[in-house]
Amino acid sequence: KNQVEQSPQSLIILEGKNCTLQCNYTVSPFSNLRWYKQDTGRGPVSLTIMTFSENTKSNGRYTATLDADTKQSSLHITASQLSDSASYICVVTFTGGGNKLTFGTGTQLKVEL
Amino acid sequence: DTGVSQDPRHKITKRGQNVTFRCDPISEHNRLYWYRQTLGQGPEFLTYFQNEAQLEKSRLLSDRFSAERPKGSFSTLEIQRTEQGDSAMYLCASSKGQGDYEQYFGPGTRLTVT
Numbered sequence: 001k002n003q004v005e006q007s008p009q010s011l012i013i014l015e016g017k018n019c020t021l022q023c024n025y026t027v028s029p030f031s032n033l034r035w036y037k038q039d040t041g042r043g044p045v046s047l048t049i050m051t052f053s054e055n056t057k058s059n060g061r062y063t064a065t066l067d068a069d070t071k072q073s074s075l076h077i078t079a080s081q082l083s084d085s086a087s088y089i090c091v092v093t094f095t096g097g098g099n100k101l102t103f104g105t106g107t108q109l110k111v112e113l
Numbered sequence: 114d115t116g117v118s119q120d121p122r123h124k125i126t127k128r129g130q131n132v133t134f135r136c137d138p139i140s141e142h143n144r145l146y147w148y149r150q151t152l153g154q155g156p157e158f159l160t161y162f163q164n165e166a167q168l169e170k171s172r173l174l175s176d177r178f179s180a181e182r183p184k185g186s187f188s189t190l191e192i193q194r195t196e197q198g199d200s201a202m203y204l205c206a207s208s209k210g211q212g213d214y215e216q217y218f219g220p221g222t223r224l225t226v227t
Contacts (some may be wrong), residue, residue, distance in 0.1 A: 004155075036218075043204050043218030044156070045115065089155050100169070101146075101216065103155030 003027070004104035006090050012110045017080055021107045023073040023090030034091040035064050035075045038106065044089055047075070080111045115139075119220035125225045126195055133191045134222045138207030145188050146216060148204040149173065149179055156204050161186060182191050195226045 004025045013019050025033070032051050036044035048057040048064040050073075056065050061078045075088055087106040094102050116139040117162040126132050138145050141215035143164050159178070160170045164185035174180075177195075192199055202223050206216040 041202075041221075041223070043115065043117070043169065043206075043220050044216070046215055091155075100158045100161070101148075101156075103148075103157070105153065105155050 004043070004090055004092050004102050006088075006104040006107050008107060009105070010108040010110070011096070012112060013080055013081060015082055015111050015113055018076065018078050019080060019109065021075045021077075021088050021090075021109070023075070023104055024094045025071050025090070025102075025104075027094050027102050029095045030092045031095045032093045033064075033073050034068055034093070034101070035062070035073075036089045036091055038087045038089055040086070044091075063095075077109075080109075082111050085109060085111045102110040115217040115219065117205060117207055117217050119203075119219040119222050122220060122224060123223045123225075125227065128195060128197060128226055130195055131191065131193045132157060132224065133189055134205075135187060135189050135201055136205030136207075136219055137187045138205070139217060140186070141151075142207035142209055142217075144183070144208045144210060144214075144216075145182055146206045146208075147188070147190050148206065150202040150204055150221070151200075156202075159190075192224075195224075197226045200224055200226045 007022045034049045038044040041078045052068045066073045088089045089106040090104040119135045146161040147159040150156040162182040177193045202221040204221045205219045208214040208216045
């Protein structure tokens, strides 16, 4: 079964600190891995997208890494801001049919003063 | 704002009633996806369209669910005889194509079945 698991489930950090979120997947075959940010009550917004041949992608203070051999990805957030408080979802595109997205359950991040 | 709109944003209905949601994708996008998201979970795929053709339906999409995209533009998702278990956020996304194309999500429709 294609699965995407994320850790930690939730995280609280102080404003200005860095953090790293983890994603392990078993989706196969896959074409790309994405990280989305989802604010409460809103739709997900894309942060990064990496193909299986890429191992890092940055978007401002967000840096995603991918190790296709170990099927692991991480999202590193630098100098966190209060507005970073959201759910961060790891998403893998399964190429087996229709390029459907397989979503993780997300890491709920809270940034506090 | 991603350019994908959904209506209504919130819907409260009584068990057994029918409900219909609408999604307007980004105009040049030929792919449209529906997802369902319950509290604390990631979205789950329901169905997708390539233009007006519905190409795949998840087994999550029971016979009470039907989706259409009659002119290859907006799409509707109807749930008949709603059940409490249908309470969820229903998300729509659109993309230019398959593969590495970005999927842009709408704000979702929050359904509460009482």
